[in-house]
Amino acid sequence: MAVCGRFAPTPSGRIHLGNILCAMLSWLSVRAKGGRYLLRIEDLDAMRCPRSLADQIEDDLQWFGIDWDDGGSAGGESWYQSTRSPIYDRYFEKLEQQGLLYPCFCSRAELHAAQAPHRSDGTYVYAGTCRGLTPEQIAEKRKHRPPAMRVRVPDRTVSFSDGCQGVYTENLARDCGDFIIRRSDGVYGYQLAVVVDDAEMGVTEVVRGRDLLESTPRQLYLYERLGLPAPEFYHIPLLTAPDGRRLSKRDGDLDLGVLRARFGRPEPIVGMLAAAVGLRPTAEPVALAELAADFSWDKVSRMDVALPSEILQR
Ligand code: GLU
Secondary structure, three states: OOOEEEEOOOOOOOOEHHHHHHHHHHHHHHHOOOOEEEEOEOOOOHHHOOHHHHHHHHHHHHHHOOOOOEEHHHHOHHHEHHHOHHHHHHHHHHHHHOOOEEEEOOOHHHHHHOOOOEOOOOOEOOOOOOOOOOHHHHHHHHOOOOOEEEEOOOOOEEEEEEOOOEEEEEEHHHHHOOEEEEOOOOOEOHHHHHHHHHHHOOOOEEEEEHHHHHHHHHHHHHHHHHOOOOOEEEEEOOEEOOOOOEOOHHHHHHEHHHHHHHHOOOHHHHHHHHHHHOOOOOOOOOOHHHHOOOOOHHHOOOOOEEOOHHHHOO
């Protein structure tokens, strides 16, 4: 199958350095192999993701030197997840027919109070409160609030080999728990949408931040239940401040608006990121396209990488 990669930003703000690193590595990985590159806008939560922000992302990517073969505004409406609910409906039904879904009426406060083990991505392992509701209980609860829909996961260990992080293993029941497929307001969850879209769009490699590594076993489970081919995964290091702490709001000036104004051209930023992740020995300015010739995942750091202090200076 032809190599196909993608960048799939959620346009809830201006693109920042971590996002551009992800775009850069996913683009290089595909271009180094002569593959296709797609831009999909993950605006499932349309209220939080106005089109103006998606348009701004396209402008920032182009400025940085990233092009795409399909998707974005030139590709038409179907590249925005907010328009794809009818497609997700079909796959939702497939899961429902297998008896894998059940309604969940738990409020945020109830989920919090259940004190289930906390995952590192900030979500809870669901305690299974609504797993065994009877049809009568469901009918009664539906009178008071619309439910979210969860997928039942088996007590099974899923293991896969990540192209950047190596082997990653998780037990679905213990480490993940039954997870949300559709929210109570009818908006589909990230896990279903990303699986359906990557499969429908022919994506063969997924490059994204290491913070999404823990989502991958859930997604592999969905690929399996939906009979879809799974792509390869590359979970890239996260960027940290020079002292190793996670970048925070205080570092909000690392968005492309500020960086474009400060550097005026992309080459210094490309060079700095390339050196930070191990693609180049020094941070000399370089054009993105120049890095494609000898790009290799073997060079890319697995560990989170600290940004040089110059970049954080205001
Ligand atoms: N939309 C997600 C984000 O912006 C990325 C999802 C993915 O690459 O799988 O963080």
